Amino acid sequence: MITIKASGPLKSYLNGSSQVDVEAAGLSVFETLKLINIPAEMIALVLINDQPAAKDTILKDHDFVQILAVIGGG
Amino acid sequence: MNGYGGNILRVNLTTGKITREPTPVDLARDFIGGRGFGAYFLYTEVPAHADPLGPENKLIISSGPISGLLVPGAGKCDFTTKSPLTGGYASSSLGGMLTAELKYAGVDSIILEGISPHPVYLFIENEKVELRDASAYWGQGCITVEKALKTQLGEEFQVAVIGPGGENGVSYACINHDYGREAGRGGVGTVMGAKKLKAIAIRGTHSIPVADLDAYRQSGMALFKACKESDGLKPWQTYGTTIVTSWCDEVGALPTRNFSAGSFEKGASLYGPVMREQIVITDKGCFGCPSPCGKYSRMKRYGTYVEGPEYETIGMLGSNVGISDIQDVAQANLLCDDLGIDTISTGGAIGWAMECFEKGILTLEDTGGLELRFGNVDATLKLIGMIARREGLGAILSQGVKKASQVIGKGSEKFAIHVKGMEQSAYATHNATAMLLAYMTSDVGAHHNRSWAITYDLQVGRDQVVPEKVARIIWLQNFRPMFDVLGACRLQWVELSIDRELYVPVLAAITGIHRSWQDLEKVGARIWNLTRMFWIREIEGFGRAWDLPSPRFYEEPPVTGVTKGQITRFEDVQRLLDMYYEQRGWDANGIPTPETLANLGLKSIID
Numbered sequence: 001m002i003t004i005k006a007s008g009p010l011k012s013y014l015n016g017s018s019q020v021d022v023e024a025a026g027l028s029v030f031e032t033l034k035l036i037n038i039p040a041e042m043i044a045l046v047l048i049n050d051q052p053a054a055k056d057t058i059l060k061d062h063d064f065v066q067i068l069a070v071i072g073g074g
Numbered sequence: 075m076n077g078y079g080g081n082i083l084r085v086n087l088t089t090g091k092i093t094r095e096p097t098p099v100d101l102a103r104d105f106i107g108g109r110g111f112g113a114y115f116l117y118t119e120v121p122a123h124a125d126p127l128g129p130e131n132k133l134i135i136s137s138g139p140i141s142g143l144l145v146p147g148a149g150k151c152d153f154t155t156k157s158p159l160t161g162g163y164a165s166s167s168l169g170g171m172l173t174a175e176l177k178y179a180g181v182d183s184i185i186l187e188g189i190s191p192h193p194v195y196l197f198i199e200n201e202k203v204e205l206r207d208a209s210a211y212w213g214q215g216c217i218t219v220e221k222a223l224k225t226q227l228g229e230e231f232q233v234a235v236i237g238p239g240g241e242n243g244v245s246y247a248c249i250n251h252d253y254g255r256e257a258g259r260g261g262v263g264t265v266m267g268a269k270k271l272k273a274i275a276i277r278g279t280h281s282i283p284v285a286d287l288d289a290y291r292q293s294g295m296a297l298f299k300a301c302k303e304s305d306g307l308k309p310w311q312t313y314g315t316t317i318v319t320s321w322c323d324e325v326g327a328l329p330t331r332n333f334s335a336g337s338f339e340k341g342a343s344l345y346g347p348v349m350r351e352q353i354v355i356t357d358k359g360c361f362g363c364p365s366p367c368g369k370y371s372r373m374k375r376y377g378t379y380v381e382g383p384e385y386e387t388i389g390m391l392g393s394n395v396g397i398s399d400i401q402d403v404a405q406a407n408l409l410c411d412d413l414g415i416d417t418i419s420t421g422g423a424i425g426w427a428m429e430c431f432e433k434g435i436l437t438l439e440d441t442g443g444l445e446l447r448f449g450n451v452d453a454t455l456k457l458i459g460m461i462a463r464r465e466g467l468g469a470i471l472s473q474g475v476k477k478a479s480q481v482i483g484k485g486s487e488k489f490a491i492h493v494k495g496m497e498q499s500a501y502a503t504h505n506a507t508a509m510l511l512a513y514m515t516s517d518v519g520a521h522h523n524r525s526w527a528i529t530y531d532l533q534v535g536r537d538q539v540v541p542e543k544v545a546r547i548i549w550l551q552n553f554r555p556m557f558d559v560l561g562a563c564r565l566q567w568v569e570l571s572i573d574r575e576l577y578v579p580v581l582a583a584i585t586g587i588h589r590s591w592q593d594l595e596k597v598g599a600r601i602w603n604l605t606r607m608f609w610i611r612e613i614e615g616f617g618r619a620w621d622l623p624s625p626r627f628y629e630e631p632p633v634t635g636v637t638k639g640q641i642t643r644f645e646d647v648q649r650l651l652d653m654y655y656e657q658r659g660w661d662a663n664g665i666p667t668p669e670t671l672a673n674l675g676l677k678s679i680i681d
Contacts, residue, residue, distance in 0.1 A: 007305030008571035018305065041532050044321040045309050045346070052347035055324075068309050069571075070321050070529050 001025075002059050004036065005066045013038045025061040032059060033067070044070040075102055076285040077139035077584040079177045079278075083203060085196060087269050088129055088188030092203050097182045103587075104675065106597055108138035109165050109558040111183045112154025113601045116163065117608050118679060119185070126158035126261070127243065127268035129188045135176070135234075135274070136183040138561020139585050142174035142282055142361065144294035145577075146301050147563030149173055149361030153262040159245040159419070159474050160495035160519050162609040162616075164260030167523075167558045168234070169360040170252040175232040178278025190270040195223070198276045199231075208272035213238060215412035216250035223275050234274045237414025239462040240267030244472040246419035246497070250411060254368070254381025255360070258416040260496065260518055285586030293580035297572070301364045304570035311357060314367035315385035316346035317569075322389070322501065326636035327509075327528055329394040329502045331448050332425035333491045333626055336502035337635030340398035344388050349400045355379075360563065365570060373401045373408070380408040383417075389500025390421025395428060396448030406454055413462035422497030423471040423478065424457055426490055435484045442466040491624045493520035494609075498624070504632055505640035506531040508543040511650045514621045515547065517555075517605045525550030526568075539646045544653040552598035559597065600674040603658075603666045607680055610665060617663035621651055 002024040006014055014020050014036070024032040029048075033040045033055075046053050047066040059065065075097060084093045105114045112134045124130035134154045141148055151173035157164030176184070179200050186196075193212040194205045211219045216237040223233050233251065240247035240263035247263030248256040257263070284290045301307060309317060319341070322328040326336030342348070353373060358381055359366025372379050383391070383403050391397065391406040410417045430436040431446035438445070442460070444453040444467075460468025470478045475497055479490035491498045496519020503510040508527035513520045525547045534543060557564035560581065567574050574591060582588040610616050631641040655662060659670030671677055 005305070039532075041325055042529060044317050045313070047309065066305075066309075068306055068317070070318060 001061065002032065003064050004032070005064070006038070007066070008069050010038060010042070010067060010069045024059050027059055029053065029055045029057050029059065029065065032065070038067070042069050043067050075099060076283050076586045077143070078102060078107070079137065079180045079182045079280075079282070081180050081182065083181050083184045083198070085184065085186050085203070085205070086188045087186060087190040087194070087205070087271060090205055092205070094201070094203075102139075104597070105601065106139065106559045107182060108136050108141075108150065108561045109152040109154065109167075109555060110597065110601050111136040112152050112165055113163070113604050113608075114679075115183065115185055116154050116156065117604055120156055122611050124156060126156045126161065126265060131156045131265060133186040133262065133265045133269065134183055135186070137173040137176045137181075138559055140581065141561030142177035143284070143584060144291065145362065145562055145580055146297050146365070146566045147360060147363045148561065149363065150558060150561050150563055151176065151257070152558050153249060153257040155260075155262055155265045156612065157260040157518070158243075158264045158268075159261040161613055162494060162519070163605040164262055164518055165558070165605075166248070166257035166259045166262045168249065168251055168255060168257040169563060170255040171232045171361050172234055172251050172276065173561055174361045175276040175278050177282055178280050179276055180278065180280050184274070186266075186269060186271065189268065193270050193272050195273040195275060196271060197227075198274070198278075200278055200280060211272050212241060216414050217253055217412050219273060220250070220253060223273060227275055228277070231275045231277045235414075236263045236266050236272060237412060237462070239413045239415035240264055242462065242464050242472075243267065244415050244461060244464065245474050246416040247414050248416045250414055254358070254370075254411060256411065256416070258418065259521055263414050284584045286583045289583035290580060293576070293583050297566075297576050297580060298364055300572040300576055301566055301570055304572060306570045307365055310367060310569045311365055313346035313350060314369050316349050316369070316388060318385055319388055320345040322385075324636065325528065325532065326504060326632075326640075327501045327506070329389050329425075329498075329500050330635065331396055332394060332429040332489060333498065333502050333624070334429070334630070335632040335635040336504055336637045338393035338398070339634070341393055343398045344392050344400055344403065349388075352400055353404055363563065365566060367565065367569075371404050373404045375401050376405045378405060378408055380404050380411065382411075383407040386500045387417040387421070390418050390425070391454070394421050394425045394500070395454055397451055397454060398449070399451070402451045406458060409455060409458045413458065415458070415462055418499045419474065419497040420458060420461060422491060423461065423475050424454055426475045426478065426486070427457070427467065427471055429489055430482060430486050435482060435486050436467070440467060488625050488629070491520075491626060493623055494620050496520050501528060502637070503623070503627055504637040505536045505642055507537060507539055507642055507646065507650060508534070508547060510623055510627055510642060510647070511544065511547050511654060512550070514623050514647075514651070515551070515654055517551070517602060524555055536640070537642070539649050541653055541657070544650065544657055548654070548657055549595070551602060552595040553591070555601070556594045556598050559601070596674070600676060603671060603674055604676055604679065606666055607671070607676070617665060618651060621664055623647065
């Protein structure tokens with residue numbers, strides 16, 4: 001099981017919730033975002049277990065994934 | 075007046091006369107402070123068609139009613155003048171500690187006019203204000219002079235300083251502060267240099283009156299609490315503005331090789347986490363900031379340190395000039411900071427020059443032997459020095475890409491990336507119609523901070539030309555710059571996603587005047603239209619043609635990267651302007667109608 005934590009405007013994609021658990025071990029971050037209907041292009045930063053990661057990183061069981069939106073810029 | 079320093083300080087550098095007058099109540103009511111004061115004084119006091127580098131132009135430095143108080147990021151100071159780069163309105167925002175000290179010295183605005191017969195610096199310690207000889211500092215870099223003044227006067231003084239760039243008349247010279255913060259855009263430092271004013275040193279010890287002390291403490295702390303509880307705080311503090319570098323590369327917004335593309339094949343080595351790992355040694359913040367986004371970096375290869383680089387500098391002096399090593403970008407940043415020239419315009423000018431060289435428009439003879447190809451670090455670093463000293467090709471580039479392309483010609487005008495003469499900042503806008511419109515209609519030229527709308531483009535559809543996009547841009551333009559009016563940083567709202575309604579009670583508690591965001595946005599619209607009228611007054615024939623983007627964005631689709639083959643049609647550029655003017659209450663040439671001006675309370679000022 002993977003835990004996805006979303007901040008700010010991304011919560012709207014999770015019905016207002018900031019966290020969701022997903023069966024996504026073996027999937028990439030891209031694929032997992034698609035699974036939970038969050039557009040990958042809205043994500044500025046992905047942290048996996050507090051470490052920055054690319055969106056094509058393959059997730060492992062018990063990974064904690066934090067996703068940050070691009071909000072306003074500049 | 076609650077929330078204000080209480081005084082306007084006037085300094086005539088020609089005569090040496092210094093006066094202090096109470097801040098007008100109706101000015102605070104109608105224009106609030108900061109950028110609002112700057113716009114008002116610029117329009118009403120600078121004579122029409124004044125030479126930007128002449129004695130009649132004024133440099134207006136203003137804090138806002140939130141500056142220096144218990145509000146996150148209450149450290150923003152506005153610098154407004156007639157721009158030597160564009161010939162129109164220039165307003166540049168400076169973070170750091172200066173604005174707080176200005177308020178504590180009892181000052182809301184400093185209005186500088188005239189030209190000193192010899193180099194001076196302005197000394198302010200509460201009511202004691204003097205022009206002091208700065209001959210010994212003239213010609214020296216910003217970092218050296220700030221350190222010398224703080225050593226001489228005391229660390230508690232806050233210093234703003236120009237470098238050789240401003241002294242030599244580089245059209246995009248900046249004003250530096252706190253060793254790494256800049257009022258960067260539009261040539262505000264050039265005007266300061268033309269006035270022979272090397273630096274301003276301020277210390278203040280007065281309190282700032284507030285209307286309701288208990289409510290101010292409560293509502294201020296509520297804002298700090300919201301920042302601390304934001305999920306975005308830790309990543310923002312870790313990476314600062316570099317948080318968007320990878321994303322911009324992914325979506326085709328990273329300016330690459332003079333905006334010929336929006337993705338850089340070597341971009342990964344410039345991303346935020348790479349920078350953090352390779353060069354960042356600590357975080358640095360401005361006055362009262364709970365989310366310090368500044369990064370202090372060490373460049374081992376050069377044996378130097380710099381505050382930065384920010385995303386804009388990474389874009390403009392990294393991918394835009396083909397440089398992929400973050401240490402090299404940081405070194406370029408340092409040179410610009412110390413010499414006192416804007417990193418964005420410098421990167422734009424060098425990127426343009428590189429494209430000229432690659433196309434054979436500039437030769438080795440023209441460049442003084444510099445192999446000015448994309449990615450040449452040595453050439454970039456040398457050219458930065460040449461620009462600041464206005465030597466050789468640097469002299470041409472020092473006047474900005476618009477004028478440089480007019481001098482060089484040979485079709486180079488087509489890829490001079492600017493609007494109204496200001497070099498575009500670090501977001502490529504191929505097939506991104508909202509952000510393209512944002513750049514086209516920004517009040518100072520092609521700068522992004524008034525309205526940033528790339529995610530909106532992605533949400534609505536990059537190529538969509540719809541009234542909703544235009545409405546979004548106008549709303550952002552009326553709203554975002556209000557932080558510069560209030561004297562606080564907008565990035566807590568922008569990046570930490572805190573509720574902007576939290577600012578309403580704290581502003582009311584400070585000033586004693588309740589203003590909703592709708593009220594504040596009306597002031598934003600008032601300032602926007604006043605500065606539009608300044609452009610119209612100052613530039614003969616100013617109108618629609620000045621709002622057009624570089625032809626690169628409607629004639630030359632990228633041949634590489636995420637936005638390969640994508641472009642905005644010119645007829646859509648025109649449709650965007652049609653919709654924008656209609657929604658703004660302007661005529662088909664982009665001139666505010668008399669009715670619009672009257673509705674915003676500007677009739678008496680304009681008449």
